[in-house]
Amino acid sequence: MASLFHVFFLLSFSLAVCRKDPSESAGTTTILDVAAALKKSTQALAFDPRRAHQQLLDKEELTTTLRYSASTADLLLQLYSRDFLPLPNNFTTTHRDYESLTLARLRRDSARVRSIAARVAFAIDGSNSKPAKAAAMLDSIQGTIVSGNSQGSGEYFSRVGIGRPAKPQFMVLDTGSDINWVQCQPCTDCYKQADPIYDPTGSDTYAPLRCSSEPCHSLDYAACRNATCRYEVVYGDGSFSSGELATETLTIGDAPPVTNVPMGCGFDNEGIFVAAGGLLALGAGRLSFPSHLPSHSFTYCLVDRDTPGTSTIDFGPPTAQPEASTITTKLLRSKKIPTFYYVELTGISVGGTQLPIPPSALAIDADGSGGVIVDSGTAVSRLNMQVYEPFRDAFVKGTRHLPPGTGPDIFDACYNLSAMTKVQVPSVSFHFGEGKVLKLRGKNFLLPVDSKGNFCLAFAKTSSPLNIIGNVQHQGMRVVIAVENSMVSFTPNKC
Template identity: 45%
Template sequence: MVSLLFFLFLSTFTRSISTTTAAATTTLDVASSTKKTLDVLNPALLQRQQVKTQNETTSSLSFIIRPRSSIHRDQHHHDYESLTLARLARDSHRVTSLLAKLNFAISGTNKSNSVYKVEDLTTPVTSGFSQGIGEYFARVGLGTPVQTYHLVIDTGSDITWLQCEQCFNCYQQTEPIYDPSGSSSYNVLPCTSQQCESLHPRNCLSNQCLYQVLYGDGSSTTGNFVTETISFGNSGSVPSVAIGCGHDNKGLAAAAGLLGLGGGQLSFPSQIKATSFSYCLVDFDSSRASTLEFNSAPAGNYVTVPLIRNPRITTFYYVGLTGILVGDQSLPIPPSIFAIDESGGGGAIVDSGTTFTHLPSQAYNALRDAFTQQAINLKPTVSSSELDTCFVFSSLTNTEVPVVAFTFAGGKTLSLKAGNFLIPVDSHGKFCLAFQPTMDSVTIIGNIQQQGTRVTYEMSKLVVSFLPDSC
């Protein structure tokens, strides 16, 4: 009798899992992906993309966002494999930075090293792939009269900042460095201001507020904490937004600074009292753009999942991830692996600045093993640096691969397209699984898995929505 009941339960469970995804496989467009790896290194194509960027207009209260490769090309990379290796290195630093910030918050020590990293406002978003960096850029207007700058959009940081004259130590950026002396709306915050008192750490000099942001990867920015007008193309502007005017900066490349989209009180969404914001990230090698929007409600057949707040740290956006599917099989991963524990550790963060999805080792191993077992029709090849599950598709135009999907609290399932988890690492048909293991208990859902999907953070409702095919 017990055996019969167990069989019936197993049959019901298997049927319920199989109906959560449309199919057990999805199609990988090998030819198109490989072509993009060649196009992104073509200077002539890059020049046409840059002209297109200059002529674009933005929609109401929004920024245009692009991958970095469409506005800047690093001359040091002459093949796609070199770009991939650089991206892996940068991603490793990014994860180190996020984990350092989280661990400081949990332990309650070294708070001076807090990491701060951007609306119905919308801006174009750009990718950082040609630098080997996974960030996306938003073209943002600052000051009066307006000057435009490309800022990295970052949901893992709160402080918005850019390089400013007089610059004692600045890295190379695409646009001229911002000169506050030319803006009538620029004001240095006094030490007694509410914005200044919200900084950690906070310093003062002659009653002028000073900020400092130290990132776990060694990059940093220091300067005056000021207010400035931020504009959204020709559609509108927001006055008196508190930002950092950095005079001593290191670590970024090409971007003028960073637009902080985190959940803290000094982040851009918090300062403009946005009830929600959303973005859609094009793939790294795309010449297209999308938008970063504020207070725009999601529309269509979206997947809505719980937005969870970690009481130890307000910056990060956690979601109620409960499991992973490969094909039509649920992986043997306890839901507790993805939960925030009593100390504030663990949990699953959605992050715009991390490239790959990073999973605790137990979850990653289950995903890797299940994928390779089901992908018996794929030809394995040697691993590529830190990516240990790779295949060669050099003779194929397209191929069927097992579906990978995330499951969330409430029974919602987000199925990924093949390009969201199998990515080219060279221009010769080598593709690798775009996940990485971590010894930490935190899961970070990276931007490769978000590409092609509009992600909406509804702070007022405490939900995150995913709408595929909406770039």
């Protein structure tokens, strides 16, 4: 009898959540499409990178023919999710199930977050926690450039043409880094990549920078060898790239090439970089790629990370007018950490009720700590304890009707939704300055963690005062970062 009652309850509940609930219009609830999320998780394991690689090569051959006839083309790149890179046979990576794919993503994510926290700590109080291997290597050179971001956890990639004539390379796109670099010949030590390693001697526009140059002086630390500026980036997971700093021409899509972009030419590189030849830095610092464009702004849209479709990033001021659904907030800057894009987040609400979060828990302190950044390379958003605990507690209270589930240790709230096709859950909204409210869709805060129907709240606690809005919340949104206007905007359902 108890079993029959349970089946009847689940059937009744499933039918109820499929009906339009009046409270949804008030912003107190939203619908999670469980069946659609689980279907995508299955498709993620069936992706064939070899076929996609051949299609990419065919497309590049056509694009090369047309590139210089498109003189008015926008600076627009296709974005590939890390798990859907079009790779040749020897780069095929497989996961036995969706749970192992999720755990791999979370390991990369945790490494990146630790690195961001280490960079913030180093910038504010001078503390440092370089990995032992990296620290030993750094002792052998005259100067270092230390980045706190784990490039090994890069989640979005694109094809960028390096030099003249342009040689296409897979590059990690990273809003948390300022130094562009690519592996170069002759290699003292280079990791395996999908494309031939870049040879600067084959480019008409490669020019090493002198130690007295402004880009060299813009480095946190610089070494000088034979009057040439030397760079080194060390990431929080022990990965690194070192070589000479130069200027080079970069070709973005079908647009005219961008000349004189500072770029590291790495002769000694190590790490887990998937197939990428290097990194295109999209941070707010003086050496990043956007800082060398007429407009420092860019727009990106991230499709669901479980679908093989590509999304785009467009450099330059937004061409379209904001829509009624667009939420705009101030872009803030930290004097201590110029790389990151801080936003004016003022609160979070669950089920239509704003949480009692002290404003200081979301603000940048006088010493430069704290605040909220938007980071495309972090997946699961991180909230400091003053923000996370009331948020988690309110969400758990609003989901007491859902059966508990299991998930990785990083998550505090997991649910077994295997018996449901759709489910009604409390809404989650971000509050920004001037009363702006961004309501998230269910799939922007509840993630499948296996193929069995376990979903978890896609937020985690951090001991750092810094809060990070990760790319799970960006997915399916058009995000505009307009540096010249000190503005960030989010437009839902515009990928």
